[in-house]
Structures are given as structure tokens and as C-alpha cells.
Amino acid sequence: MSESNVITVTAEWKKPRPSIDHDNEAFFDGLKQHKFLIWKCKTCGAAYWPKAYCQHHDNEPFAANMDWAEAKGTGKIYAFNKHHTAFSPGFKDEIPYWYALVELDEGPLVSSTLVGDKRPKDIYDIGQKVEVVYEDHPNEGFTIPKFRIIG
Amino acid sequence: MPKHPSSGKYAIVGLGVIAGNQPDKSERMIAAEAARLAIEDAGLTRKDITGAIDLRRSGGGGDRASYSDAFTRVLGLSNNYYYINGRGGALAGLGMATAMSFIDRGISDYVCLMGAVTDWSQAQESKKKGYRGMAHAEKRGYWGKFVGDSTAVSHHSWMAARHMAVYGTTSRQLGAISVAQRQWAQMNPEARMYGRPITIEDHQNSPLLAEPYHMLDMSLVSDGAVAFILTSAERAKDLKSKPAYVMGQGFGEVSSTVWWDKKNFTHMAVEPAKKQAFGQAGIELKDIDCVQFYDCFTAEVLFQIEDYGFCKKGEGGAFVEAGNMAPGGTIPINTSGGLLSCYHLGDLTGLAESVRQIRGDAGQRQVKDCELVMTTGHGGELVSPGMCSIHTCTILGANP
Ligand SMILES: [Zn+2]
Numbered sequence: 001m002s003e004s005n006v007i008t009v010t011a012e013w014k015k016p017r018p019s020i021d022h023d024n025e026a027f028f029d030g031l032k033q034h035k036f037l038i039w040k041c042k043t044c045g046a047a048y049w050p051k052a053y054c055q056h057h058d059n060e061p062f063a064a065n066m067d068w069a070e071a072k073g074t075g076k077i078y079a080f081n082k083h084h085t086a087f088s089p090g091f092k093d094e095i096p097y098w099y100a101l102v103e104l105d106e107g108p109l110v111s112s113t114l115v116g117d118k119r120p121k122d123i124y125d126i127g128q129k130v131e132v133v134y135e136d137h138p139n140e141g142f143t144i145p146k147f148r149i150i151g
Numbered sequence: 152m153p154k155h156p157s158s159g160k161y162a163i164v165g166l167g168v169i170a171g172n173q174p175d176k177s178e179r180m181i182a183a184e185a186a187r188l189a190i191e192d193a194g195l196t197r198k199d200i201t202g203a204i205d206l207r208r209s210g211g212g213g214d215r216a217s218y219s220d221a222f223t224r225v226l227g228l229s230n231n232y233y234y235i236n237g238r239g240g241a242l243a244g245l246g247m248a249t250a251m252s253f254i255d256r257g258i259s260d261y262v263c264l265m266g267a268v269t270d271w272s273q274a275q276e277s278k279k280k281g282y283r284g285m286a287h288a289e290k291r292g293y294w295g296k297f298v299g300d301s302t303a304v305s306h307h308s309w310m311a312a313r314h315m316a317v318y319g320t321t322s323r324q325l326g327a328i329s330v331a332q333r334q335w336a337q338m339n340p341e342a343r344m345y346g347r348p349i350t351i352e353d354h355q356n357s358p359l360l361a362e363p364y365h366m367l368d369m370s371l372v373s374d375g376a377v378a379f380i381l382t383s384a385e386r387a388k389d390l391k392s393k394p395a396y397v398m399g400q401g402f403g404e405v406s407s408t409v410w411w412d413k414k415n416f417t418h419m420a421v422e423p424a425k426k427q428a429f430g431q432a433g434i435e436l437k438d439i440d441c442v443q444f445y446d447c448f449t450a451e452v453l454f455q456i457e458d459y460g461f462c463k464k465g466e467g468g469a470f471v472e473a474g475n476m477a478p479g480g481t482i483p484i485n486t487s488g489g490l491l492s493c494y495h496l497g498d499l500t501g502l503a504e505s506v507r508q509i510r511g512d513a514g515q516r517q518v519k520d521c522e523l524v525m526t527t528g529h530g531g532e533l534v535s536p537g538m539c540s541i542h543t544c545t546i547l548g549a550n551p
Contacts, residue, residue, distance in 0.1 A: 015296075015297055015299075016296035016297050017297060018296075018297045019293050019294070019296070019297075021177050022175065022176055022177035022180065023177045023179065023180060049535075050220060050294070050535045051180075051225060052224065052225050052226075052227060053183060053187070053225060053226050053227055055227045055411065059187065061184060061187075061188075062176065062180055062184050063180075063183075078313065078413070078416070079309040079312045079313035079316060079416055080309070080312060081305070081308040081309060081312055081361045081362055081363065081364070082359075082361070082362035083299060083305065083360075083361050083362075084358070084359050084360060084361070084362065085358075085360045085361065086301070087301035087302040087304070087305065088296070088299075088301035088302075091299050091301065094299070097299055099295075099298070099299050099300065099305060099306075099361075101309050101313075101416070101536060101537070103413070109413060109536055110536055111294065111295055111298070111300065111306070111535075111536035111537060112295075112298045113298050113299050123312050123315050123316065123362065123363045124315060124316050124319075125316075126313075126316045144297065144298060146298070
């Protein structure tokens with residue numbers, strides 16, 4: 001993981017805050033340590049995001065046969081859109097922004113905005129390899145995952 | 152007094168209880184675990200559960216009446232419908248009354264009814280931040296707001312985008328849906344867009360809000376109300392209006408299989424809903440005279456045209472571009488103008504139009520010899536990273 005995969009932002013946060021609850025708290029803690037966690041079955045290795053009971057067999061109470069594990073943090077673009085309008089005032093300085101659905105190498109789909117220099121050339125241009133970029137907000141106490149096209 | 156025919160026809164066969172304070176667990180995990188225990192207690196598996204009803208105390212602040220990413224997806228139930236039922240503390244009774252109708256009509260053999268709360272734990276947490284009582288109620292489990300998933304079009308536009316990238320569908324083809332519905336609206340004086348026809352160029356020139364969606368790919372924001380009275384076919388005979396008989400109903404949830412297959416950005420949960428509804432009615436697609444598809448955005452219409460089989464998957468763009476759904480086409484779709492051009496009252500927009508078409512009250516846009524009409528609905532909580540899960544199909548007929 002290179003340093004360029006971390007962005008530190010100290011400006012005041014004017015957007016909605018992440019909805020952190022019991023089920024994704026560990027995931028957001030992982031982001032702060034610059035780790036992208038996925039929820040894995042200890043029995044069969046199946047990967048989930050967000051949290052789920054394993055779909056392949058019976059589960060232990062509260063899915064105790066599952067745990068968070070570090071993902072590679074890479075995937076490819078599955079679909080994306082380009083926002084020309086800020087539907088929430090906190091985003092008006094960022095438009096246009098690309099909001100992408102990313103298929104992680106481990107399987108699950110995750111969504112976030114694209115950062116870096118590269119963008120898809122049009123709506124038909126999908127499948128690019130991406131990696132996660134960690135946007136630290138030390139004043140707010142959270143880290144946000146974003147994606148950058150690397151190939 | 153003789154027993155009612157429904158007496159003794161239903162039974163509770165499994166029970167799961169999570170008792171006591173649960174300070175370190177989410178409501179959805181407690182819900183999932185209680186459901187898992189009930190299924191185990193009944194000697195069943197997740198695959199046996201084809202319906203799920205969430206018994207949830209409504210009212211109070213914020214979005215306490217619904218959390219996104221329901222326990223059904225977390226546990227992996229095979230349910231064809233999930234929704235919230237209840238009024239204040241009247242939960243189990245109302246939920247059971249609802250579930251019985253699904254069992255009665257052969258839609259579900261086993262319905263999982265579940266209610267969960269974590270109000271005590273949440274109140275302890277919010278008290279530390281200076282809040283009191285139920286101030287903790289908010290939309291939980293919603294992923295994308297903080298990265299720009301601000302509104303429905305922020306994720307619904309992926310459906311259009313993915314379909315375009317996979318099948319080569321074009322923005323002009325999506326625009327053909329918008330134009331066709333606007334043509335229908337020109338024959339409906341109640342439609343918001345009556346007297347305001349559009350061309351494909353108008354669609355293409357309307358602002359790109361969340362590309363690939365233009366403004367004219369999006370449904371209207373409306374005021375209004377629709378109410379309807381349901382009774383038995385027996386009673387209907389003696390009333391003054393021509394009855395629109397419920398011939399069949401079906402339900403599907405993306406979270407059952409489509410979501411796991413990552414097909415929810417090109418498909419809707421039509422397959423189980425169609426099978427149930429058309430099976431009950433004993434009809435085939437070719438028997439349908441008129442369709443009111445749920446049309447929050449243009450791509451949803453395209454998906455349903457394909458998923459119901461009016462054309463093959465991926466060929467919906469060419470189908471609508473050839474004018475098949477427009478006035479004079481092969482199948483009249485969204486004849487009131489729909490959510491795009493009439494008004495947005497959820498699937499009640501389509502239902503009201505279906506009743507009028509069955510009664511022959513649709514004026515200039517009346518479909519000739521209209522005997523069977525299909526109305527669909529779509530919605531649900533947003534499951535990370537973005538989907539509306541449920542699909543409902545209701546077939547109304549002129550003859551019982
Ligand atoms: Zn497993």
C-alpha cells in the first residue's frame with residue numbers, strides 16, 4: 001500500500017455522516033487503519049459485504065462462524081453514473097462526480113466515488129481495474145473508502 | 152353456530168425468542184437470529200420460507216418505521232415478499248391476518264413473522280450524547296449518503312448504466328419510453344403533462360442530472376391520493392360499478408436470488424411474481440390486454456418488458472424504439488402516462504388506470520376489448536450498495 005492511497009482531509013465535513021452501527025463498526029474501524037474488511041465465512045471462505053449469514057450451510061448463533069477479514073482492496077468497475085447535479089448541498093463543490101459500483105476481487109459489490117486522474121470515457125466503458133483509496137478525516141474520526149482507476 | 156370456513160386452517164409451527172438486553176447487537180442481527188431459531192424450531196430451512204413480514208411499531212421520530220438492509224437479506228431467506236406490518240403495538244395479530252391470505256392463495260407455505268427492537272440499548276447510547284427517549288431513531292444501515300448517494304437517481308441510474316454497458320442499450324431508446332408515456336398522457340386530462348407533448352430530441356436535450364439519466368428519464372414529484380374498495384366477488388355483483396376482479400397476484404424479492412447473482416442492476420424480481428400471478432389467473436402473457444408497469448425511472452420499464460417476456464433480455468431498447476408500447480403499438484403500456492407523465496402515487500397510479508381500463512372508463516386512451524390488465528409495483532428499503540427489492544404483480548380482470 002503506497003502513501004498515495006491515503007488522502008488526509010482536515011476541512012469541515014458538510015455532508016451526511018456515515019451511518020455506523022453494530023454491523024459495520026468493525027468495517028469503519030478497519031478503514032481507519034487503512035484496511036478494507038469483508039465479512040468471511042470461517043467454514044467455507046465465502047465473502048460477503050455487507051454482513052450476512054453464510055448462504056452455503058447452517059450457521060452458528062448470530063453468525064459466529066463468520067468474521068471480518070482483510071480484502072485485497074482491488075476490484076473492477078461494474079457500473080457507474082456521473083452526477084452533474086448535487087442533490088445534497090454538501091456535494092456542490094464536487095460536481096461533476098463519478099459514483100461507481102465496484103465488484104471487489106473477492107466478489108461483493110461496493111460503491112463509492114472515483115478519485116485520481118482517470119475516468120471512464122463514456123457509460124459503456126466499464127470493467128477498469130480499481131484500488132481503494134482511504135480518505136482520512138481526523139477531525140471527524142472516520143475514514144472513507146474511495147476508488148481510483150489503475151488500469 | 153357453525154364454524155367459519157377459515158377456522159382451524161392455520162397454525163404456528165416454529166418459535167424463536169431473543170430475550171433480555173442486547174447492548175452489543177444490531178436490531179437486524181437480533182431479527183435474523185430470532186428468525187433462524189424459529190426456522191430451526193420448526194425443523195425447516197431458510198429455503199422453505201417464502202414470505203417475510205416485519206412486525207414493526209410505527210410512529211415516533213425519524214425513520215424508525217423502517218431500517219434498510221432487512222434481516223431477510225442478512226439471513227438469506229427465500230422470501231418473495233418482505234414488508235412492514237403493524238400499528239402501534241398491534242403487531243402479531245395484524246401480521247397473522249396478512250400472512251393468512253398469502254397461505255390461502257398458495258403464494259407461501261411458510262411465512263416468517265418477526266418483530267425486533269433495540270430501543271433500550273439505543274436510548275442508553277443517545278443519552279450519553281445528551282439526547283433523551285427515542286431520539287436515536289434514524290435510517291440505519293444506509294450505505295452511500297456520505298459518498299454522494301443522495302437520492303434515488305444516485306443509485307437507480309446504475310440500472311440504466313449497467314443495462315447500457317451489458318446490452319448496448321442507448322439513451323435514445325430509454326427516451327422512447329419517456330416519449331411513449333407522454334403520448335399516452337396527451338389522452339389523459341388528469342395527467343400532469345397533459346397538453347405538453349415531447350419529442351425524442353426534447354428528451355436528449357433535457358438536463359443530464361445523473362448520467363446516463365436525463366431529467367426526462369425521471370418520474371414526477373406529485374401531490375394526490377388514490378383509494379379503492381375491495382370486497383368479495385359475491386358482494387361485488389350487486390354494487391353499482393362494474394367490478395374489476397382480482398384474477399391473480401404475485402410477489403418477488405431481489406434479495407432472494409437476483410441480488411446474490413448481482414443481476415439486480417439489469418433484472419427485477421419478476422420471475423416468481425409472474426409465475427404466481429399468472430398461475431392463479433390461469434393465463435399467459437399473450438392474454439394481457441394492457442399493462443401498467445412501475446416506472447420510477449425509464450430503465451425499470453425496460454427491465455420489466457424484458458423480464459415478463461414481451462421481448463428477449465437485452466432487446467428491450469429496440470422493442471420500445473419501434474413504438475411497441477406507444478399508442479398504436481403491440482402492447483399498450485402505462486396508458487395513463489404513468490409516474491413519468493401522469494402523477495407519482497406509487498403503484499396506485501397504475502392500479503387506478505387498470506380499474507378504469509377494465510371498466511371501459513379510460514376515454515380517448517381506452518384499450519379496445521380490455522379484459523385483463525397487469526399492474527406492477529416496485530420498492531423497498533435500500534440495501535447496500537443500492538437496490539429496491541420487492542416486485543409485485545396484480546392482474547385485474549373484467550370477468551371473474
Ligand atoms: Zn460458509
